[in-house]
Amino acid sequence: MADKQSTKNKHLACIILAAGKGTRMRSKTPKVMHPVLNLPIIKWITNTAQSLNAVKSVVVIGPDMDAVAQAVTPCETVIQTERKGTGDAVKTGLTNLQDFDGDILILLGDTPLITQQTIQDLIDARHDGNDVRLSVLGTFMDNPDGYGRLILDDDGMLDKIVEHKDASEEEKTVDLVNTGAFCVDAQTLRTLISAIKNENAQGEYYITDLPALAKAKGWKTAVSYCDDENEVLGINSRQDLAVVEDIAQNRKRTQMMENGVTLQDPFATYFSYDTDIGQDSIIGPGCVFGPGVKIDEDVEVKAFCHLEGVHVKSGCALGPYARLRPGTVLHENVRIGNFVEIKNTDFGKGSKANHLSYIGDSTIGEDVNFGAGSITVNYDGFTKHRTHVGNNVMIGCNVNLI
Ligand code: UD1
Ligand code: MG
Numbered sequence: 565m566a567d568k569q570s571t572k573n574k575h576l577a578c579i580i581l582a583a584g585k586g587t588r589m590r591s592k593t594p595k596v597m598h599p600v601l602n603l604p605i606i607k608w609i610t611n612t613a614q615s616l617n618a619v620k621s622v623v624v625i626g627p628d629m630d631a632v633a634q635a636v637t638p639c640e641t642v643i644q645t646e647r648k649g650t651g652d653a654v655k656t657g658l659t660n661l662q663d664f665d666g667d668i669l670i671l672l673g674d675t676p677l678i679t680q681q682t683i684q685d686l687i688d689a690r691h692d693g694n695d696v697r698l699s700v701l702g703t704f705m706d707n708p709d710g711y712g713r714l715i716l717d718d719d720g721m722l723d724k725i726v727e728h729k730d731a732s733e734e735e736k737t738v739d740l741v742n743t744g745a746f747c748v749d750a751q752t753l754r755t756l757i758s759a760i761k762n763e764n765a766q767g768e769y770y771i772t773d774l775p776a777l778a779k780a781k782g783w784k785t786a787v788s789y790c791d792d793e794n795e796v797l798g799i800n801s802r803q804d805l806a807v808v809e810d811i812a813q814n815r816k817r818t819q820m821m822e823n824g825v826t827l828q829d830p831f832a833t834y835f836s837y838d839t840d841i842g843q844d845s846i847i848g849p850g851c852v853f854g855p856g857v858k859i860d861e862d863v864e865v866k867a868f869c870h871l872e873g874v875h876v877k878s879g880c881a882l883g884p885y886a887r888l889r890p891g892t893v894l895h896e897n898v899r900i901g902n903f904v905e906i907k908n909t910d911f912g913k914g915s916k917a918n919h920l921s922y923i924g925d926s927t928i929g930e931d932v933n934f935g936a937g938s939i940t941v942n943y944d945g946f947t948k949h950r951t952h953v954g955n956n957v958m959i960g961c962n963v964n965l966i
Contacts, residue, residue, distance in 0.1 A: 575666035579657035582673030608676030649768025672744035689788035711741035743796035929955035
């Protein structure tokens with residue numbers, strides 16, 4: 565296998581901004597730890613950054629954000645002690661890139677759906693010949709409210725970025741917005757960062773001052789355009805979170821159907837970022853897939869099932885109303901019926917539990933039949949004991965396996 569280090573791009577480093585308080589979320593949890601498809605917002609962006617093989621990715625976090633630091637490993641973190649704005653956050657990130665000489669990619673930690681290709685286009689724009697030192701990722705938005713606006717000059721070149729709160733009425737009519745992603749050569753960034761001032765409506769140091777400062781020095785800025793505004797929506801509020809979740813669910817639903825999975829009611833089927841379902845499986849309405857679910861080919865999941873942390877092998881039929889909990893493996897051709905809960909159990913090939921059972925911490929053999937109302941009783945209040953059932957066992961109704 566190729567050494568991972570050797571494929572690193574020595575000319576690229578990332579600074580990801582995640583220190584903001586996220587006041588508009590009204591949450592005790594840092595904004596970037598809220599989940600989209602059950603993966604924290606910040607992980608979406610650090611995963612994408614890692615796919616670029618940058619030599620280093622630095623995540624700027626606040627002083628009280630240990631959970632974020634843990635979530636983003638192996639990315640480095642640096643603490644911005646006072647939240648003085650995105651410009652100050654980038655300056656803080658730069659302290660971890662002192663000897664770096666190449667492109668610095670600045671990404672916002674609250675924009676999870678941005679794709680690797682869009683970022684690559686932004687990097688390419690920075691190398692578009694003609695001595696470009698800075699590239700900015702812009703997009704046209706139907707409702708640009710709240711976003712910074714890209715103000716172009718008469719030649720169509722970027723003049724400056726104006727934040728919504730500082731924009732004139734005329735500037736507010738501009739629908740070309742700043743997505744927050746920049747690619748800038750390290751020396752240029754170091755030169756300009758100290759020139760950023762906080763004389764604006766929010767009294768903050770804005771990274772968005774970069775293009776105007778570059779222009780004042782006669783340095784060129786390019787705009788890279790993202791065609792899909794949905795990809796670059798920033799999450800600032802619970803409403804934004806719901807909109808982004810919906811977009812991500814739809815992406816995942818489309819991907820599933822393209823891979824040959826039938827979704828009887830796609831909009832009533834909820835996936836996690838890592839749900840993996842094999843060809844010709846059929847999913848009924850109202851099913852929810854938590855993290856860590858793998859379903860093989862030719863499985864039927866009937867309406868209203870809830871699955872999390874399970875592997876379902878081919879030919880199984882589940883539900884309606886089944887609940888499968890973490891640590892469960894259903895081997896081939898298993899039948900699980902209504903109101904059956906299975907946890908941390910290896911359930912053998914061809915076995916059945918068709919009605920009203922709880923089966924936890926167990927190893928069940930092949931071709932076993934659980935009668936209605938039969939359950940495992942293997943927790944004595946102190947220890948969870950494991951229940952073992954061999955092959956070809958017929959368990960009657962209302963049996964407690966102690
Ligand atoms: C920002 C941009 C705006 C752009 C929008 C795109 C600025 C000044 N504004 O606005 O032009 O249209 O994103 O979504 O850059 N952060 C820190 N430290 C701070 C402040 C913020 O790390 O002191 C981080 C936040 O955690 C967040 C990101 O920077 O991940 C952006 O901050 P946010 O407050 O969400 O900026 P917006 O108002 O969305
Ligand atoms: Mg934001």
